[in-house]
Amino acid sequence: MGQLLGKASIRDEVKPFSNLPISAVQRIRVVCEEVTESSFAISSEELRQILHISLHEYSRLSESGINECSDEIFALFTSPDTTTSPSDSTLIDSFQFLSTLCLISGMQLDEKVQFIFNLFDFSETSKLSINEATLCVRSIVSGASKVSTTTNHYTTSANVEVLDKLATPHV
DSSP states (O other): OOOOOOOBBGGGGGGGGTOOOOHHHHHHHHHHHHHOSSEEEEHHHHHHHHHHEHHHHOOOOEEEEEHHHHHHHHHHHHTTTTTSSSSTTTEEHHOOOOOOHHHHSSSSSSHHHHHHHHHHHHTOOOSSSSSHHHHHHHHHHHHHHHHBBOOOOOHHHHHHHHHHHHHOOOO
């Protein structure tokens, strides 16, 4: 009664992409790296290409349906927060997008942890540096806040500010 733990509610715009199997999310990551000019940011047109190439066998949506969902997802991820500047509104953060897709996927918990760990292990040392861990948590919190029906811009900003304070070394 009133319990929220484990009862996350996501926006309708991302529901067609929820519960994807691990193979689909991994495919999206690979295609994302192949399609994008910068592996850090995705344009609207690149997102459409990524979803068309990656999800043609998983999605029951038509081509126009994938385009519409892609545009809605792009709008969600370009919503303002403290991690992007207004000039970045023509791109979305690929790490935020991929980690959020992972969170709402049908993967098992250990698969989600491994996927996200591999996504942010830039140095490929099998451990995350403080910078990699901070980026990981910021991306997850910000992305999850954008697809959640229970959060808003102010909640996202406040969460990211708290994370920044925690990660900043005290001199």
